[in-house]
Amino acid sequence: MAIQKMSESVYMGMCLEMGTPQQVASRRDIVDIAEMLKYNEMLNKPITVLSGSSREGFRLSGSDVDYMRWPNNHRVIWDFSQVQFYNTQEHALILCDSSESPPGFTLLWLPLESIGRIVLSACVRMNGMLYISSSKYREVTCSIILSDSTAHGPCSSGIHRECGCELEYDHAHCFVSDFWPPSASSWIDRCHSWPPPHVVNDIIRNGCHFVAIGHKLGNHTDNEWRISFSRAEYKLVCSMNHTQFLTYGLLKLFLKEVINNGLRVGDKLLCSYHIKTAVFWAIQQNALPHWHPNNLLVGFWVCFKRLLKWVYEGNCPNFFIPENNMFLNNIYGEAQRTLFTRLYRLYEKGIALLLHSRSIRSYIINVLVNPRLTVCTVGLSLISEVELDKNIFNEMFRNDSTCPTDLRMCRKYLHTVEQSIGLPLTQYHIVMLQKFTATILQRTAFMLHNLYNNTGSNKQLYIVDKMACHMLKIAARFGSVSDMLYIAMYYYKTFRYREALSVIDITKVKLAQPYLMYNCHVDREWYIEAVGGQSLSTKMRQAVAQNIILDNDNEIFFISEIIPEQQSSNQNNERVLFIPPLVLLYLLEFLCSRHVDTLKAQRALDDLQVLVHHDQGELIPIFLRDISWEILGICQQIAGNLQAALYSYQQSLGEYPCNRIQTATRQRIQDLHL
Structure with a gap:
């Protein structure tokens, strides 16, 4: 007993x-749907997926994060009869040769030399034939993700910075096969009681991977590849x-x-x-x-x-x-x-x-x-509804990191969303789809404006503007409370200051609600009273805010006054700029009010100053104090208070450099000429 x-x-x-079972299920579903949307087969680019314990549903402090990355236009086959399943114009085929390798390992042979430059540079000749060397491939791919990566077993390892945290990562650069390895056929015969038949069939259909490391006691240690069952293991853990x-x-x-x-x-x-x-x-x-x-x-x-x-x-x-x-x-x-x-x-x-x-x-x-x-x-009974929701929304926002590079990719993403609607979806899938759709519509709206603002005719500009506004309003209905601010940003960018202020006033009321959940801060009683028992979609739209994400990659500058910060962040390999929603709201209110109501502009600046000076990590996360002090300094400089601006910029430099905007900050200090 x-x-x-x-x-x-x-x-x-x-x-x-x-x-709990719900938390683990939500983590898996959110990652699954995010990766399905980002790495749909239509997108002809390398696939990078989460693997290891994080993919399985664990969130262990101090653990590194594992990824697998493989070229989507390469496939490994086990014998020549499998060539018939591929268009060799689209896929470069690689053939396994396990004849001289220990169990679980193989050589990868290129029957044809028409293959990608990176793969070709990692090849060696043995017995007159071309093989992909695992050791050379590790060398070639080590710095593909980040320049400061180092080799660690079959992976390239380093430190990844995410929302104020430094996480160790392992990227395993590998190849994929759509076929189950013949050497693992005995496993199928063992599956009498576990896993169930539908899981076995799913595992076999999805084949395996090959990671770049050989057996230490093999005949070809530097050139062999290890067969990886990472996808199969994930399905087993889920079962x-x-x-x-x-x-x-x-x-x-x-x-x-x-x-x-x-x-x-x-x-x-x-x-x-x-x-x-x-x-x-x-x-x-x-x-x-x-x-x-x-x-x-x-x-x-x-x-x-x-x-x-x-x-x-x-x-x-x-x-x-x-x-x-x-x-x-x-x-x-x-x-x-x-x-x-x-x-x-x-x-x-x-x-x-x-x-x-x-x-x-x-x-x-x-x-x-x-x-x-x-x-x-x-x-x-082990975790409250509020705690569960906090975990789910944090997981969602962490996985909502899609940065499409052009309108064609936006269109493909939206097409993938449309296709997924007919699938059997869990509540976690649905709410992640909602947020993903809102993000893509926001990116598309600003891309459209950026593309046609310089080249379009008046008629084209009018049509594009109507489309962009419509997309941003739909995104606000799909997304979280703070997504309203993308509409305000667009209105400011297109000189509609009064319309922007109208949206800001509505958003300010929503962000001030006592039940708002933001960055893990929430009043549990108010939250339950307001949205308790509602669907996750309703909760997100009515009671959840997130940091505003400005994409640095596509030369789209959302607010002209913070262009240097976006550029500095981009130059330091940060793909996005994170800003607390209330900080951005006061920035926009200050900038818009300068054109229509100077007294209101001063009130917005005063509110921003109080917020930045006195917040204790509730409305401004500690890791976003760099950009918050910076924005306060920009507003103070515009208002003519140069000494206050200098102090704010200096404070920004002293904070954790989450957004890596120090280059812009130092330049602003120089430009003050004090």
Whole structure:
């Protein structure tokens, strides 16, 4: 009974650490729909998708973010009979040659030399034939994403800055095959009880990938490629029930906080992939007949014993190709014996070994201290509606990062949205589609204006203007409360100051509502009273605001007064400029009012000054104080208060450089001539 209560307590804790079923489902659905829209087959460009634990639905602090990237016009085939499925004018074909490679690895042979420049530069000749070298391909692609990337296994690694956070990333540059590997055919025959047949069929239909790393003990280490089942693993994790998912998460935490705690990077022999493999085998072999919250710890123990056995034997069989022993590279000899001793000492402690995990120990201690504790394990009761909504909207806005480069791409995106409407969609898909549509319409409106403003006739300009206004109004009806500000920006850009001020006044009232959710700040009682129980779409339109995103890539300058900031940000490899909605509102109100009501302009400047000077991170996120001080300085400079402007610019330089606008700030200080 004690183990059952501990299991339920840990299950509750893991839901808080890793997410409830609803949270995990929303994360997966939002990423899935965002990637489907951004990387539809119509878009002839390399595919970059989220992979690893983030794609699976985990949001673990301190974890790096994994991506896979492959050229969409290349395909790997297993034999020549598969050529018939491709138009060789559209796809460059690559042939597998596994005859001299260890299980799970292969050489990639080019039967024809008509292939992309990057791939060709990574080729070597062996026995008179052209092969793509994995080591050379890593060198060639290492700095494609960011110039300061470094090689890390098969990936290019570095630091990615997102909304004030620095995240480590791994980009695996790979190739894709639409066909299931013959060497993994035995896996299909093993799938009697798990995963279900429809998942098996889906996995087989989606083939596999090849990542640029060879087997250390192979004959062609520098040229071999490892077969990757990343897409299949994602589908397997999605087919787990929530107890199985949390068991996997508990093992990941245990690996990080106990097994690998205090070890140097080179001494961390076990990785999360070994953990995942152990869970897959345990589920498929029915090591635990029923995975339920009250036996979560039993499931953990089953998987931990399996890992211990593998380390003792020196054999970790790949889930898809069991002949591929994933310990061969590094867990053998003295390292293997040391690891086994470390794990066995933990094993001897029994389930008390989890007391060494800082994230989990309190949930076990609660039961030990109070054996009569009643634990509620119903997922819906573990997190409030408000907390769930906050997580969903944060996830949405983080994935709403589409920056189409031209009108043709905008049109294709919108066509993809139109096609997706007929699909079976969850509530998370629907609200993400809504936001995505609003974003694309906003980008399209400003692109149209930019294109025809310099070249169009009066009639064309009139038609384009009507279309742009219509798109922005539709976007405001689809999107969040702050999307109204794109209409105000457009009116200011087209010199309609009174119309802009009318929109600003409406938006100001909406942004001042006590139930507004912005950047995780919300009054829970007001929010529930206003929109509790409503659909996510309704909540977003009526009660949610987000940061304003100005695209730097397309030479579209939304507000002429902050062109230097966009240029500085763009020169420093930032694709977009983030501005808090209320800061942008006061900027626009100040700029528009200067043309129609100078007293109102001064009030807007005063309101902006109070906001920037006194906000405690509620209306201006800490990581956006650089642009907020900058905008205050710009307004003060326009108003003629140069000393105040200097102070604001200096404050901007002292803040975290989220938007990388320092070049513009320093130039503005020089131009003050004080």
